[in-house]
Amino acid sequence: MCGFRPFFLLTALHAVLVLLAWGGFLGFGLALPAVAGGPFVWHAHELMFGFGLAAVAGFVLTAVPEFTATPAFAPRVVLRLVLLWLAARAAFWLSGGLAAVAESWLGGEEGQAVARWIGHLPAALLEIGFACALLAAVAPRLWRDPERRHLGFQWGLAAMAMAVAGFHLDVLRGEYPMRWVLVGLGVMMTLVVVAMSRISMRVMHDALDAARARRLPAHTLRRDEEAELELPSYRARPPRRNLAIAAIAVHTVAEYLLPGSPITGWLGLGAAAAVFNLLNDWHVGRALFTRWAFLLYAVYWLLALGYLLLGLARLGAPLAPSAGTHLLAIGAMGLSILAVLCIAGRTHAGYPLDERPWVGAAAVSIVLAALLRAAAGLPDMPASALQLLATLAWITAFALAAWRLGVLFVAARVDGGAGCEEYHAPRAAEAVPP
Known part of the structure; x- marks a missing residue:
């Protein structure tokens, strides 16, 4: 049981389930699980600490052994983490109901506080336990790596565990916990930058190699130096x-300490500028416009535009901060997770990258969902209709992912490879001349 298999499957299924429930609430007034803070807290929490953290778990449990040249995590480790994640989902969804039952027995103002603890404490312990257990699983390997090149994942997971703990402590104290979801969003954006830098090296080099191969004459035997000069x-x-990671981190801290301050507006613009600067690494010509390279490139555009809109909103522009927040949460996070499912998920399951049209359709659906939801934060726009359309576009994207990828995550390898290693092309295919 490779870590990506259960967690990537749960990521895709949870993305569909949560947004189906959210769409039912927005469009038809259907009830959502009763939790402290209300429906908007449930929605934000489940996307960040349910969907987002499941994808992070699947990625690090698969990537860290590869990055550190260590064995794959044992199935029992993965199974424990999966059960913790599932139990945390159930406990959080039931927390409001448990609190209501306890309050009906206890009564009074003091009884409300006790009932809140009774209802929410199981969810807090399970979800904090999951975040800490994930960190404890990967941190020793990252720290023992002789070059310690991948400690960014360790610090990111530690910060995410802190955000999860802060959320639940606010709930237990009777405070509105949404500020910790925004902290989690900032941490997720730093993890996106860290992870995309690893994935992009492979994807961009493959795209450039393919471009060089197309340029070279078939009869040339030694041509690597000439190709390097051409591209x-x-x-x-x-x-x-x-710089981009630092700018995002400073903006996240400022949003927590000075919510709504113009200072956060300038820092948001700074984070956007840092990400735009990061895009300069990608400008390598036509190779950028291949499927997988451009998919990752689009993640950074959504990331930069999200912080740009956040900055402008805090400085008085006529738009809601939610426009920028949803470009980050739906666009940058959603598209990066789709890319990870398609690239890391397929290759480590023993399959080559998928060139079928559904990948493009799913990616366009996520971008459309982000743009529609951001547009709902602009003045004089039909916000309710745009939110419903954005929900439908998101569901379409991850339903496609669950359909096309889910079967691979529960099936045996077919490429002759072993365990969680990357795809191995069959020997016959390798012997065919280009």
């Missing part, structure tokens, strides 16, 4: 990446 190279440069 630029791609490097995910640490200074640009680290």
